[in-house]
Amino acid sequence: MKTKTKLMIAAGAAAGAAASYYGVCELAYNRFIRRGPKFFAMGPQEDALTEEQRAEHRQRQEAVQSWFAASQVQDLTLTSFDGLRLHATQILNHPDSDKWIVMAHGYGADSLALLPRAKTFDEAGFNVLLPDLRGHGLSEGDYVGMGWNDRRDLIAWTDRIASEHPTSQIVLFGLSMGASAVMMACGEEDLSDHVVCAIEDCGYTSIPAIAEKQVRSAFGIATQPVLIGLSTLIKMRCGYSVWEASAVEQLRQCRVPMLFIHGEEDDFVPYDMVFENYYACASEKELYTVPAAGHCEAYRSPHYDERLFRFIRRFLR
Structure with a gap:
């Protein structure tokens, strides 16, 4: 295989990896940081309560x-x-x-x-x-x-x-x-x-400590690279560094x-x-x-x- 072809294949692979990495970081940002409905809701979930607990919860409400x-x-x-x-x-x-x-x-x-x-x-x-x-x-x-x-x-x-x-x-x-x-x-x-x-x-x-836990829980992948990319997006869009x-x-x-x-x-x-x-x-x-x-x-x-x-x-x- 010619050197030029090898370089093109390598460049394509690198570009694909970079796009995949950015996609994961963007997904993490959208899930955890961007405004919108979140996967975790505060307060007791009625389907996890007994009938008696649901009645008490409704009375309190x-x-x-x-x-x-x-x-x-x-x-x-x-x-x-x-x-x-x-x-x-x-x-x-x-x-x-x-x-x-x-x-x-x-x-x-x-x-x-x-x-x-x-x-x-x-x-x-x-x-x-x-x-x-x-x-x-x-x-x-x-x-x-x-x-x-x-x-x-x-x-x-x-x-x-x-x-x-x-x-x-x-x-x-x-x-x-x-x-x-x-x-x-x-x-x-x-x-x-x-x-x-x-x-x-x-x-x-x-923020890094809780983000690392939640990224690991949500995606089941190595957290440090994603955290680095996520922190970059937060710095660009939210104006602060998560490391501080x-x-x-x-x-x-x-x-x-x-x-x-x-x-x-x-x-x-x-x-x-x-x-x-x-x-x-x-x-x-x-x-x-x-x-x-x-x-x-x-x-x-x-x-x-x-x-x-x-x-x-x-x-x-």
Whole structure:
């Protein structure tokens, strides 16, 4: 075979491999990062519940809907640091209270997914702010922030509360991806002093760590090459490097008291991640793990609310 023919064959093979590699990276981006319905849904799935559990779940939903309909609800918007119009739902049932909670939802959900938990805080005398994270709900954005750019958005929302309610005492709460956003926000120097403590429930350690797990689970292939290509697409389209997007590194600068929560049977965000986050945290902290709880299921423990409010009360004036 002539040398020229061999070179053409080799070039064709290389081009095919490059196209296949780009295709896999693009598929990973579309599945995990691009805005749209996600393969993982937050909250209990009715087909996995017993008939009794389904009845209890429906009763809770009806109670939450009735409470929400009777609440003082307002839609708020602000512009993010990079020009996105962000939306949040404010529930101001206690206008004379200085207690506020900002609640960050999980991956693929929206702010209303946290209404059951918001109701619990409302009953404890808190005003509630439920942001739609970028790329979710009524907020703009064509990509999922995975917590990193969301950290700046959470800081902007706390600044707004502090400006409009000068005596406010703000608690940050995050679930799953929202928990990682909370941890990342708490490592920023310009986080408002009105934030008195924070709670993270089943957050991951970093974007590369959770992306590697999910790519391996979804595609069953070597993750490092795909992660490198995926990170390049994220840098080009979302404007940040995944290699800097680490809750662990942010927590080393944390000055806000933090409660770390994780289900011991979590196979979506691995249970071990809570220990990496907890031991990295430089501020006052507590750790609460729940046996037999999967991802976002720690709240089912009868001790969950008591542990949350016992922690929060330590830091309210």
